[in-house]
Amino acid sequence: MRIDRYLAENTAYTRSFLQKLLKTGMVLVNDAAVKSSYRVSPEDRIEFEVPDPEPADVLPENIPLDILYEDSDLIVVNKPKGMVVHPAPGHSTGTLVNALLYHCGDSLSGINGVLRPGIVHRIDRDTTGVLVACKNDEAHRSLAAQLKVHSITRIYYALVFGNIREDDGTVDKPVGRHPTDRKKMSVNTRHGRNAVTHYHVLERFGKYTLIECRLETGRTHQIRVHMASIGHPLVGDMVYGPAKQPFSLEGQTLHAGVLGFIHPGTGKYVEFRAPLPEYFSDLLEKLRKQ
Known part of the structure; x- marks a missing residue:
């Protein structure tokens, strides 16, 4: 296995962050610096030192947060539609991180670097929810470890095209970068990573189906890619669904409704829920009347 992948799977750090350490010679194998392409062996001794976080260029912004829970270890929010989680090219302001920096000040973990302080997992810009x-850093390591062993409860609600025949099903297909479009993900058996989505039908509307999705893994765009791969793309999804979309929606109808995990401070299981956003509820009422 490549060393960047090995370290990403066995530490709390992201693969991109580790690749930067490797590129600057800060990762040693048997006392010698190696590149990302180095393949580890059973007897290798790997050492690396994480540098102190650089001063962040990300500025705090007084953006209102819908806080579901907060204590000295973590903060749980209900992310609105259209909000990017962390700064990226084209989105340097107005992100959740900008809002968190204003609300929490210096009280955010530094493991994921200056652009993603406190961020353990992400949801897409147009996905709402918990x-x-x-x-x-201790809380961050705890949650990152739970994510890696897939023990965190993650339940999403989605409206998809078509009438799904079975009431329950599982999509077990690896997800990886699209072979030709680097901005998209795809069901990719050659270079994809294991991805499993369990779905359950909640309500049928003839041309559309409301489903509940439980994530066993958490790959980028996983639910969107998986449902599109079985012929039921998400309503509003201009990337993986049809070009012509009904209802004048802004992005996919996908809501992270439930998040549960072992609290890093108390060691007890906690679970948080966010109600469906107004646009989603209104759409369902419209479909029920039709």
């Missing part, structure tokens, strides 16, 4: 951020 998201947790960590206020210290």
Whole structure:
């Protein structure tokens, strides 16, 4: 296995962050610096030192947050539609991180670097719902470890095209970068990573179906890619669904409704829920009347 992948799967750090350490010679194998392409062996001794976080260029912004829960270890928010989680090219302001920096000040974990302080997991810009951020590195490591062993409860609600025949099903297909369009993900058996989505039908509307999705893994765009792969793309999804979309929606109808995990401070299981956003509820009422 490549060393960047090995370290990403066995530490709390992201693969991109580790690749930067490797590129600058800060990762040693048997006392010698190696590149990302180095393949590990059973007897290798790997050492690396994480540099102190650089001063962040990300500025705090007084953006209102819908806080579901907060303590000294973490903060759980209900992310609105259209909000990007962390700064990226084209989105340097107005992100959840900008809002968290204003609300939490210096009380955010630094493991994921200056652009993603406190961020353990992400949801897409147009996906709404529950998201947790960590206020210290110990809490971050705990939640990152739970994510890696897939023990975190993650339930999403989605409206998809078509009438799904079975009431329950599982999509077990690897998800990876699209072979030709680097901005998209795809069911990719050659270079994809294991991805499993369990779905359950909640309500049928003839041309559309409301489903509940439980994530066993958490790949980028996983639900969107998986449902599109079985012929039921999400309503409003201009990337993986049809070009012509009904209802004048802004992005996919996908809501992270439930998030549950072992609290890093108390060791007890906690679960947080966010109600469906107004646009989603209104759409369902419209379909029920039709």
